[in-house]
Amino acid sequence: MVTDTGMVNAFVEGAAELDAATAAMIADRKKLLGPAYRLFYQRPVHFVRGEGAWLYDPEGNAYLDAYNNVTSIGHCHPKVVEAVSRQMATLTTNTRYLHDSVLRYADRLLATMPEGIGHFMFTCTGSDANDLAVRIAQSYTGGQGIIVTETAYHGITQTVAAFSPSLGENVPLGAHVRTVPAPDSYRSATGDVGAEFAAGVQAAIRDLQRHGIKPALFICDGIFSSDGVFDGPAGFLKGAVEAIRVAGGIYIADEVQSGFGRTGDAMWGFQRHGVVPDLVTMGKPMGNGYPVAGVAGRPEVLAEFGRKARYFNTFGGNAVAAEAAMAVLEAIQSEGLVENARETGRYLKDGIQALASLHPCIGDVRGAGLFLGVEIVSDRVAKTPDAAMTTRIVNGLRDERVLISACAKAANVLKIRPPLIFTRDQADILVERLDRVLSRCA
Structure with missing residues (x-):
């Protein structure tokens, strides 16, 4: 039976013929893990090993991983493997005991941040970090209102899911949440993306206030990854940040997707825009597969939260996590x-x-560093989104053993996000196979 999963690039049962081994494994997942999990691709892939930018299936076939930013510096990076193994064999303890690893890492990470961001709090995941950041923001501002973009994703805790519209219509947004259109340079009505985006944030602030809700925060990731990958022009965030601060709220930079050098211009995505956040959240790429994340912030923003509440996280900032994160940063x-x-x-x-120039379905190519979005359209003049073609391309590349995914409100943007170790030769493989798939799809 085919069902609508509500997720871009999701496996839909019954939509494609599967080999016996794959079908059996999917049946076991359903039996053992329940109905809520989702798989990628019309024909899901089984992996048993990874190295660098490559993943390998049980038959030894190599797939070029141009999507998985969890292992941001490549699968099984030897520095991370060694650091985690060494520390796991030595000591695993939490932040209620003194240990120098957590201090050395916090000091080195904060040195990459702009002046004014002086504290770092450890969590396990990006969802965990954004949940903590909201608590801090609401404590500091005394407000509750949250502003995000229309297809944003910020995590899966109850608090954070309430301002993650990309989770779909079955996950309701909070009454204290307002969404604004993404800064879409491809479809901008005026060509001034910064002014348009700031106007959207200002309108959301007014609507919150009209309903008696004090704005607490505006949060976005610096590459607008779920909205369709929007990278510029650099600096367009300034007006939106100014607007939320004038309203008494703060700006949170969600760097789970755009941080740790991903955009190529700087260590952090927000640095491309010449703004300094009040809080910075980070996650997946921080430990290259080991669960470690955190919140960096201005001391004055964290002060009120620290005065009122104790913070503790059993695994956030444990010695192994700190060593994994240090190995990634090094x-x-x-x-x-x-x-x-x-x-x-x-x-x-x-x-x-x-x-x-060869394939008219490509309407726009955008992005920064190793985070690219390719807009797929059925009509270039009208800029008509083509989600069906996008799905064919993503699955066609899977069959060519290249892994990417898709995003955007209309589900029509190819989402390409290789590891930071990606080479020109691997880029050539991706382009060559994309050309082949586009020719077939046409």
């Missing part, structure tokens, strides 16, 4: 991975843009 800085994201990302983007 690899990014010592291996030149921010620069690689910039240079290889530009090379990959140029390669995909060259395909636009």
